[in-house]
Amino acid sequence: MDLNRRPRLATAWLGGCSGCHMSFLDLDERLIDLAAAADICYSPLMDIKEFPEAVDIALVEGAVANEDHLRDLRTIRARSKTLIAFGDCAVTGNVTAMRNLFPLENILEAAYGDPAVVRALSAPPDPVPRLLGRVLRLHDVVEVDWYLPGCPPSADSIFEIITAVLAGKKPPGGRKFGC
Amino acid sequence: MIPASGNEDERLKALDAVMAGHHYSGHALIEVLHAAQKEWGYLTSGLMRHIARKLRLPPSRVLGVATFYHLFRFTSPAPHEAVVCMGTACYVQGAANLLDSARRACARNGWAVTTGRCVGSCGLAPVAVCDGAAMSRATPAALSAEMERKYDAANPGPRARG
């Protein structure tokens, strides 16, 4: 890590419920410590459109469910030194991937009940992203450096993994799937 | 395979004779299932319940055993059956293409296409068995033609070609 600048931390949100980010906010007063130790340069909680370059640590919540996620995840990977799969959806697919048990068309039909909508969604108009046939985990698409399971991961475990990676150490193990 | 003829009572009698021959021992379950399938062509829940009672076995055990083995079937057999041998020798000689074409052909005319493990004719690979008759050094075209021919022979009269 470049010692001349504060490490840059980003969090991103793909196909998930944002519960992991809520848990992130549960860091409460530790957020202040974190802001001191790292420059939180991008997050869905902030008003920045583009994922920045030269990120040191990226926490990515959610699974890869559509073409936007696919593109965004590849960008995040290219621009981040360390990528952490943040929470069960990112790590296992979790609830987001439960639709993999059924063909996509059946899911859409059940959701919208209108064949016209289902047809439209197979080649949706801009800016609606096309859904992938199958929901993917982050590591199905890109190289992932660390995994933080949990639905959501506890604030403690989030703090621990960030501080460990910032310190260049191996994060603690023994984390559970689920809650 | 067409189930043996005869009425229900006669079949049951034949099955009971097989069970009696094995002294109604649970050890004979597989033999008894073979005998039942020979009589009826496939195994129904009713048959398996009957066997379970007679051999004094839990029903779940009877179904557990029956479903463990490939040869037992639980639905009535299709009128025509083609088996493409998927033994190594046949595979190396192109059985996968044979299977593809048989599956396409079967979509057109009531055949059930299954795969077999090795019919003992590796020297004549690839082999397919149509309604019990083996075809050696089979080609996709020859197999589809044979399936059409057998279908037409069994279903005389005009029909729409698919």
Place this chain on the structure above:
Amino acid sequence: MTPQILARAREAEQDRQSRLRDRILCCTVAGCLSSGAGAVRRSLEQEVERQGLGGAVEIAGTGCMGLCGDGPLIRSSKRDLIYSKVAPGHAPAVIAGAHPAMTADHPFYKGQRRLVLANSGRADPERIRDYIAAGGYEALLQAVTRMTPDEIISVIRRSGLRGRGGAGYPAGLKWELVARQKSPVKYVVCNADEGDPGAFMNRSVLEGDPHRVLEGMVIAGRAVGAQQGFIYARGESPLAIERLQTAIGQARNERLCGERIFDTSFNFRIDLRIGAGAYVCGEETALIASIEGGRGQPRPRPPYPPESGLWGAPTLINNVETFANVPAIVANGAEWFSKIGAPASPGTKIFALAGRVARTGLVEVPVGTSLQTIIEDIGGGVPEGYEFKAAQTGGPAGGCIPASALGVPMDYDSLPAIGTMMGSGGLIVMDSSTCMVDIARFFMEFCMEESCGKCVPCRAGTVQMHSILERITRGEGDPRDIARLMELADLLQNTSACGLGIAAPNPVISTLRYFREEYESHIHARRCPAARCRMHGEAAA
């Protein structure tokens, strides 16, 4: 049956056959039957009748003469000639001896030594008299009336016979283990569940010479002190089952099995058990579970079957070819047998030679014959325009032998040293048109379908290995896939509960050892060197 009656029956049948002008034997085994041997036999019978040769020329069935690829095969006993590719229209010429024929110095037969298949092509498997005329049941007579159980076991031990089922465990040791058990009830089981796809050795022996197997089993029963034998046959081989049923009935009628064999107090009953399609039942504890009427799931070992097998009783399990070797060993002695083949694995081995080779069929050679001799001299090499790539032995549990190892002697020790195994005798030749990754995928699919599902590494591990291999052959492989395959291979070998799971990774390990570049080409260049695999995005061939 008494010793005198056996001798008289033998002489009478030999005499009868010698007085015939000719005895024409038609192959009645699966291979030739599928190329029309049934119709040929009927036309020969009609021709004999038409020419009024009823008492002079006899048409009979016989076992496999080997060259299945050139079937139907017919043999004239008097002329000692084999006719190949015979059609029904050839009947008059065959009877007249005017049909073109092969002789014993045909390259296919030259390198062979037919002990187990001695009667195949010479005797009718459906007639016990034929077997007796060929000296059958003489060994049993000796074993029952002139030898003690210890003496029989000593002969088998000294002969060096190794189990022909795959691993080559010394038969004598196994027999001794069972004989030593103090138990009033013991069993002898013949494992005829030949499930290896691409192997039909056992099936041909059962279809072509069933009495040889029965005789071997009864001798084993006498040696180990068992009164009951079971043959576990494949439900998929109806002809073998039919022949066995006929043979058992005949032997029982002649008091060669059943009660008071040769008028002694020795009883040995043989029953047939018919499998219902499960490769895993070739594993001996699974086979036991299946004979007992259960799901064919392997049981934990120890205890091993010689101590606790069928219904907890000591049980001797050997395969068809092992039992088929026994009568000749007992009749001719251990020394005679131990001089055939390789010193550490004497005798012969039957291979089902198939795949990309000119002459395909059943081949019996002295153990230790080189692979090259089998493929090139006996088999006539790979088809023109192609290049030998590998031979696969041992089926889904085995591995491949690359061109650089063509000189390997086919025996129980040399093959494991190069990463494969003898197996039950499947020998598939592959050439430049065969993709080795696809072959690995093919065998993994087989193991996945045949896994009993009890233990996790085999049930779930084969699924994952198969999915990785499938991905590679689709051209969607990941650079980490080879490492993942090896990691899973290691897991299956170390933790699977039975031989199926332990051996399932073998074809992958073996093809990775010799043909790693084919995997790499699929993964990195998205190209199948054999042009076999349909790569992602490529148009259908």
Place this chain on the structure above:
Amino acid sequence: MSVHTLEIDGRMVTALEGETILAAAEDAGIFIPKLCAVEGLSAPGACRLCMVEIAGQNKLRAACLTRAAEGMVVRTETSALREQRKLLVELLLAEGNHVCSVCVVNGYCELQSLAAALDVDHVRFTPRYPARTIDLSHERFGLDHNRCILCTRCVRACDEIEGAHTLDVAGRGRTARIITDLAEPWGHSESCTGCGKCVRTCPTGALFLKNKPAAEMKKDSGFIRQIIAARREKIWI
């Protein structure tokens, strides 16, 4: 009854004649991972998690099936064994449809806690997403095949303890599944006594009590030991 002394992970441990390595280790407070073995039921040796190294033997042995012997030196925890166990757990997680966050036994699941104990924080293999069914026909119990790992504890408890043999395994390999009677809906079962032993001994959320909140879905196979003690040794409390 004779007693053997053996060494497990460097500790001297005693075992009764006939006792398995697994039982001897557990008596001594040494935890060997397992999902199929339950004290009091026959051991199928199915999950292969309890494989251990025994000095002088070149093959690994399942601790649940191997009898402890005098002088045996056993290692239950080496890095190689740990890696194997992780792989086995990953295989199980990829095989079924295990979604902890929506599972009734979330927090009490043996597979979930074993994954955490072994540091399985992700699964490298491709999830299979098999199409499996849920049987809710029984008035009190549910059977969710998506979460079943085929440990067969339920089958053995039903047969060996309750004696009903309602449950068994049908099919084989990847299509193997738990059935009730002739694979009819559980609620129609003629042989089921409704005792619930299967549910209590199930290590995952495959068998569960209906209309119970997740927080009360705690399971415990200890009752089997209790029943055995009562039956064989007439010890009730």
